[in-house]
Amino acid sequence: MATVSSEELAAAAGVNSAKLRKDLSHLGSYGTRGVGYEVEYLVYQISRALGLTQDWVVAIIGVGNLGRALSGYGGFASRGFRVAALLDADPGVVGARLSGLTVEHIDKLETVVKDREVSIAVIATPASAAQAVCDRLVDAGVTSILNFAPVVLSVPETVDVRKVDLSIELQILAFHEQRKAAGNGKYDDYDEYEGKYRSLRAGDPPDSAPYIQAVDA
Amino acid sequence: MATVSSEELAAAAGVNSAKLRKDLSHLGSYGTRGVGYEVEYLVYQISRALGLTQDWVVAIIGVGNLGRALSGYGGFASRGFRVAALLDADPGVVGARLSGLTVEHIDKLETVVKDREVSIAVIATPASAAQAVCDRLVDAGVTSILNFAPVVLSVPETVDVRKVDLSIELQILAFHEQRKAAGNGKYDDYDEYEGKYRSLRAGDPPDSAPYIQAVDA
DNA sequence: CCGACTTTGTGCGTGCGTTCACAAAGGCTT
DNA sequence: AAGCCTTTGTGAACGCACGCACAAAGTCGG
DSSP states (O other), X not given: OOEEOHXXXXXXXXXXXXXXXXXXXXXXXXXXXXXXEEHHHHHHHHHHHHTTTSOEXXXXXXXXXXXXXXXXXXXXXXXXXXXXXXXXXXXXXXXOEETTEEEEEGGGHHHHHHHTTOOEEEEOSOHHHHHHHHHHHHHHTOOEEEEOSSSOOOOOTTSEEEEOOXXXXXXXXXXXXXXXXXXXXXXXXXXXXXXXXXXXXXXXXXXXXXXXXXXOO | OOEEOHHHHHHHHTSOHHHHHHHHHXXXXXXXXXXXEEHHHHHHHHHHHHTTTSOEEEEEEOOSHHHHXXXXXXXXXXXXXXXXXXXXXXXXTTTOEETTEEEXXXXXXXXXXXXXXXXXXXXXXXXXXXXXXXXXXXXXXXXXXXXXXXXXXXXXXXXXXXXXXXXXXXXXXXXXXXXXXXXXXXXXXXXXXXXXXXXXXXXXXXXXXXXXXXXXX
């Protein structure tokens, strides 16, 4: 019977062991004093608390590169996510076979959601189509949406939306890289805005404002 | 001259306005009392603080579906990330044109990193290849790595690695969905482990332990 | 069967981040 | 030009989460 102590787990995770024990205690009292936690049992309890022991029916809307990557992602199946439908508007991809599924036309969205009891939808469409798809999903009764399109979706309060921005992590890396470089004195941290700013206000047609585009999608 | 108040920004972001002001004050004193913040100037200052005004040279390793999706992702270019190389080990894709770039063979990794001054690398290879690719990147001098492969990479302390797990957001949605359902009394929150557990210990060949697989990749 | 040892579970103190609240500051109106 | 109004920037209070430290509990060796 393999066991593990809170000390070992904490070291592996890089956190304080007291905090780890307190966190685990929120799930229940699954440890044995003087011994530790039985690995299998603990894994099961955590999985259950996280909802990993249930099966979730997922539909992926938009079968571009990202949709294809997601449909083939092994991490889904092993965590209890069953991709039950791939939908797209492009007649060119409808009918294609992918990871054991046939791509269906977006027109079937409502039918598919209801018949297969889809509980979570993944939007991997172009930004321009995302809100319309989202509205149809909500009308069809989907209450959890994972959005990869670079737009903020508006939904009723009863619907959960999570947005994944693939470039945010890249920005965080760049931020740290910048700090490293600053330490080296490689780049000066001077404010170069004044020049641009003044020229922007002076010239009547402000045709270039690259720093504005930098923060939105 | 368009301006915005901390109150408006805070409402839009769903945070407290005092916190927003304090956060902005860490970048400097860019507001005007009685008026608010000039939008353009503030955007520029935030962009600069985040490192978005610099250009970052990025290489994408692994041109499967995910690599293709990333190479075509519009959010990169607009945030100052310039994809300068696409590398893959598969002779079938080497030579292909993608988003204005030609896919090159992974053998050129060291040359490409040095000649084009790559500062951030994105690993979108299968899990089995990720660590080897990572080691070569580190040897070539890359100090920031964004990892999409479902493995924990080991690197020297001087290298920053960020791991993106595409299913984590899905898990969070499932977690909340579970809580909603629990509220309805749709699923009972009983502990169904005991049965499985006992049968596992009783039967000598523990050939099925689905809940163990649930937490690793 | 008992005592020593190990490790959990948790009450309590501390420190940090968030929020409140207000003085300082700048613009706008009369 | 002067006073009013708006909004920033920040000192001070609050609250929560983290970490310490220890009693409770259970195991293992003798």
